[in-house]
Amino acid sequence: MTEFQAKEMEEQEEQIENEAEDNKEAEDSAPAEEQTGQSEVNEETLRNKEEEIKKLQEEQDELKNRLLRVQADYENYKRRTNEEKIKERKFRAQSLVEEILPVLDNFKRALDVQIESEEAKSLKQGMDMVYRQLTDAMEKEGVKEIEAVGKPFDPHLHQAVMQVENDEYEPNTVVEVLQAGYSLNDRVVRPAMVKVNS
Amino acid sequence: MTEFQAKEMEEQEEQIENEAEDNKEAEDSAPAEEQTGQSEVNEETLRNKEEEIKKLQEEQDELKNRLLRVQADYENYKRRTNEEKIKERKFRAQSLVEEILPVLDNFKRALDVQIESEEAKSLKQGMDMVYRQLTDAMEKEGVKEIEAVGKPFDPHLHQAVMQVENDEYEPNTVVEVLQAGYSLNDRVVRPAMVKVNS
Structure with missing residues (x-):
């Protein structure tokens, strides 16, 4: 398309130049007419x-x-x-954000284990901080986790992968998040995968 | 600048319109001349x-x-x-990359501790994987760690924070990295902080 436009423009430029030459010819021919003498100054x-x-x-x-x-x-x-x-x-960060979302999933999952020893607890504490720092960094670029649990099911934000019956929640409400969803400056990058109350 | 150009263009358009009107006036005046009769067809x-x-x-x-x-x-x-x-x-990812670099620093530091228990080792293994996945994600967007140890000191890539004397390395060579440096599509986002052999 751009190439086409460029060509069109070139042709236009050529046309203008040709017209300029025509003009020049017209100017050149003018004195010739004058040379025919004042006597022939007539209507024509x-x-x-x-x-x-x-x-x-x-x-x-x-x-x-x-x-x-x-x-x-x-x-x-x-x-x-x-x-x-x-x-x-x-939305410039979108591409890198998309790459990082699976990292966040695995990060969350790895931090979700039950641990006992002091050594492991200390390591986990450090990792919790790193995780928070990472989500903070993404938040600064406009990345937000999509709210889900307790919210009415919204097909733009949530992807229902399971129907459950739960008296504690209103019907058609998100009961549990299986995989977090994220938005970038209010545009959904990945919907949350959720269980919905029927 | 754009506003200035827009203003200039507006003025030009106005000028063109004014000229169009002048033209019209010229056309209007032409028949008036003709009305003066054929007898006055003269040199003037x-x-x-x-x-x-x-x-x-x-x-x-x-x-x-x-x-x-x-x-x-x-x-x-x-x-x-x-x-x-x-x-x-x-370079669209630059801003998010800059936010994530301190996360990588802390991640590295947290993984650098010596651990003994099986439980902590298992947690650390998971975290090593998450760290690799995060750096892979950034690499896909063009982020690379700057090579340093054993390389000749290069002020564009390395920031010397210490001079050491080390017989194992050539003079003016990077001996140790204190904080990793990173580039984005061959543009340095942050130079490596290094010890240099004198």
């Missing part, structure tokens, strides 16, 4: 001049329209480009 | 016409130049925008 010569003026004015209108059109295209292109830039900036 | 009328033609041709040349200039500006803008887009895409 005048009509020719007037036709030439009309033609030039039409060409000028056409040129002005083209100029306005190109300027409008240029303005539109700038506006679109800026809009795209803002959007891209908002 | 013809000269006026010729002057008008000359003026129109000059205006046309000016318009063509402007059109070429706007088209060239437009093309340049498109080219620059595309170049910027490619660059931005290449």
Whole structure:
């Protein structure tokens, strides 16, 4: 598409240059007419001049329209480009975020084991801090865990993988999260996989 | 700057519209001259016409130049925008990467402790895997740890925080990394903090 536009533009430029040459020819021929002498200043010569003026004015209108059109295209292109830039900036982290989500899943799972010894507890404590630091870092870029437990089931945010019956929750409410969901600046990157109360 | 350009363009458009009106006035005045009768077809009328033609041709040349200039500006803008887009895409993860580097530091440090019990060893094993998965995820986005130990000291990649004397290494060679450095698609995000052999 861009290549096509570039070609089109090149052709337009060529056309403009050709027209410029035509103009030059017209200018060159003008003195020739004058050389025929003042005596031949007659109606026809005048009509020719007037036709030439009309033609030039039409060409000028056409040129002005083209100029306005190109300027409008240029303005539109700038506006679109800026809009795209803002959007891209908002979601620039998406690709890395998508790569990191499975890391968070495994991190969570590894920290979810029951431990007894002091040594393991101390290690786990350090790892809990690292996990929090990692989710904080992602939050700064706009990543949020999607709220689910106790919330009404929302197919945009939640993916129901199981139906359960649980008197403690309202019907059609998320009862448990099997895999956390995440959004990036309010756009869902991955829905939460949930159990829903029937 | 963009606002300035937009303003400039608006002014140009206004100018073009004004010229279009001038043109219209010129057209309107033409028939009035004709009404004065064929008898007055004289040298002066013809000269006026010729002057008008000359003026129109000059205006046309000016318009063509402007059109070429706007088209060239437009093309340049498109080219620059595309170049910027490619660059931005290449470094889009930079901001999140910068946030995650301190997480990697702490992760490394927490995994660097000596442990004895089976329980802690098992937890550590899981965490080693999570750490590798995290660095793999970042590598997919172009993040690489900067090579340092045994390499000649390079101020673009390494930040010397200590001079040591070590017979095992060549002079001016990195002996130890105190904090890992990282690059994103070959651009240094953070240099490695190192000890250098004197």
